[in-house]
Amino acid sequence: MKIRACIFVSMFLLSGTLSAQHEEVKLKIVQTSDIHGNYYPYDFILQKEAVGSLSRVHSFVQKERESYGDNLILLDNGDILQGQPTAYYYNYMDTASVHVTADMMNYMGYDAGNMGNHDVETGRAVFDRWTRDCHFPVLGANIVEVSTGKPHFKPYEVLERDGVKIVVLGMITPAVPAWLSENLWQGLRFDDMEETARKWVKTIREQEKPDLLIGMFHAGQNAVLMSGKYRENASVEVARNIPGFDIVLMGHDHARECKKIQNVAGDSVLVIDPANKGVVVSDIDVTLQMQDGKVVSKQIDGRLSAMDAYEPSAAFMKQFASQYDTIQQFVSKKIGRFTKTISTRPAYFGSSAFVDLIHTLQLQIGQAEISFVAPLSYDTEIKAGDVFVSDMFNLYKYENMLYTMWLSGKEIHDMLEMSYGLWTAQMKSPDDHLLLLREEPREGAEDRAMFRNFSYNFDSAAGIVYTVDVTKPVGEKVNIISMADGSPFDMGKRYKVALNSYRGNGGGELLTKGAGIPQDKLKERILYSTDKDLRFYLMQYIEQKGVIDPQALGQWKFIPEEWTVPASRRDYELLFGR
Missing domain, CATH: 3.90.780.10 (5'-Nucleotidase, C-terminal domain)
Structure with a gap:
């Protein structure tokens, strides 16, 4: 498995020497994206072992938590609700149980999710039920209620670890209406990513004053104008044109990427995309030097880590064994x-x-x-x-x-x-x-x-x-x-x-x-x-x-x-x- 690595280093040293209050904070950020229902280490469609799955990601995350504890931040970038029979069954057939996707993500300790276009495709009844069942926020700053002009989902999440304030801003590609029937997203609209980011980054800077700003965008990196009106795959454009992001997590286009770009202010931004199905994850190490409670330097190292090196989590499989058996019976009819x-x-x-x-x-x-x-x-x-x-x-x-x-x-x-x-x-x-x-x-x-x-x-x-x-x-x-x-x-x-x-x-x-x-x-x-x-x-x-x-x-x-x-x-x- 070929692993690409990239390193982003940005130093902001204050005048004077470091005092006795100097402290180093290490964070681990793990991103999954475009899982497409691949939860178990078995492909129910192809009837064979799955290369990537949430069960393998869980093994990786548990191992990393031995070193990082609560300083590991686990994020998902959308398109998790569609693609395998497990998701289909709990989307449309068993609608009374806690949605298995939410149940699994809660068990794994996700800190935030983001909406993807295939999550929207399940319909409002399904995705609203799923987000209610999640014990963490599912983000979507540019998914707006037409009647109120306010975001239908939480626009961003604030996380604090060892005195460091991290803000995660979530957005989706606005091209959803070019693919999906309006009855699936009735009452909503999908605003331009760059316009939305400009608005919310200003709010975040003024109200939250984050030490680390992460953009989590369900959109790829090669921007195109779709149907003459929707700016599709604009993640890199946003990272470049809106100063303030330290990291931009991408998804949607199923294309692995890990690189640094320079924004209009001259600062470097790490952009990273783990493609799909949990075959690899975005694996980011952040080291922050603190002085008197303030960040004085940052180092961000990013890589794509392969999950085939990790066995499916036995604890995960035990926890969700009954759902696994239910799906096996369903697909075997x-x-x-x-x-x-x-x-x-x-x-x-x-x-x-x-x-x-x-x-x-x-x-x-x-x-x-x-x-x-x-x-x-x-x-x-x-x-x-x-x-x-x-x-x-x-x-x-x-x-x-x-x-x-x-x-x-x-x-x-x-x-x-x-x-x-x-x-x-x-x-x-x-x-x-x-x-x-x-x-x-x-x-x-x-x-x-x-x-x-x-x-x-x-x-x-x-x-x-x-x-x-x-x-x-x-x-x-x-x-x-x-x-x-x-x-x-x-x-x-x-x-x-x-x-x-x-x-x-x-x-x-x-x-x-x-x-x-x-x-x-x-x-x-x-x-x-x-x-x-x-x-x-x-x-x-x-x-x-x-x-x-x-x-x-x-x-x-x-x-x-x-x-x-x-x-x-x-x-x-x-x-x-x-």
Whole structure:
């Protein structure tokens, strides 16, 4: 495991020599982020040992507390409520018990949490219940009640250790409305991070006078303007433009980082991101020299520490053994049978049984003419034979609802153009790549080929017959031949289109940037929405059918095939091996 380390040293020495009242205070700050329901050392979806988990983090924290005691500060940076069956079960099925996520975090002694976009995606009933069950504050300075103009969550938390005052300011990416249906966050708004930080840092400085200021932001480091109005992934911008932060804890983008930057005042700020699933944690040592009760110097050392060196905590597993057994029973319920193995791997090279099963269901439930679906898991499969609840989390990763929207033929075409522009290269010779691949792996990723863009934005369509000419530039690749029933496809006609709520709210910008629909007009296009997530309907569909014979619909393909078929084999081996 590669461990990156960074050191930030900032010295502020007062005049005069250190007196007898000189004291050194050592703090340990540990950050988890984007745990995504990985609490136990077992992946209930993949049915195998989990590389990262809260149980391993607990072992690490307990060991460090032997040295630091209460001076260890444990923080979580959001997206903890969604991603594994354990979270799903306690979000939506057992709503009477103390939420297991809160129970676990209370047991581990978290000092503060922060809201993530996938926590918001669970809906207000779920996330408000979870935060009530937590014995520590869950932060969100820029999540504001529309009716009062005040933060729905506590904006910051003040912690005192050995005479040192630490303030943690929490914020979330403001792009939540670009992904999530408003019914999930009714009555709230998500303010710009930099504007919010400017306001609250001023308040914190004046009222709290902290010795150490930590920003905990559920946002990544590479800022982009999303849907023309939301400043997404602005953590580094805030660290640079708002003086006062000593440390900025990042999350959301699942990308490991540990480095120092210089803010506009010339001071250094440590920015650090442990990526996801608890595989590593942000591990920060802070040493403060005190004189007469005041901080006269600071040293901050940051690193990413790997959890695979720590065994799952036996005490943690004993404490939550009954919940573990409950989830094992839940995911082991048989719901049907597949006649053949399906995988996301073929979905990147043409029509596939995996994606087309979801297309078929979306067309049926949404009473739509056309469907859009992307493979939400990069590389997963469901084997032939009995199908269980656990398989449904492979088939459909997120708790998205289904929308039916009206789109014009041209908007459908333009949306596909953007999707395949993110997905495919422009082949200029038979030896070129078919797929648009990164030149180098992301930090912390395996040493293998990877897509340049996120595959959950690689939407294909069903209900229409079309080709994708990969020798053409972006904007000229897609040729829609007809509707699936052979009737003409009309660029000027309105069609009923089934897609998930993430896409329908502007996620991935395929509808806004691609189809050219303004963000604030998307809501007007919605004709129908399910009241439960798509996974629920997939389970229901399979249970009703009993036996599913998954088939590729064969409604689209890459051309020219004399180039794309050999290129598909080459790129497949680069991505997945032989």
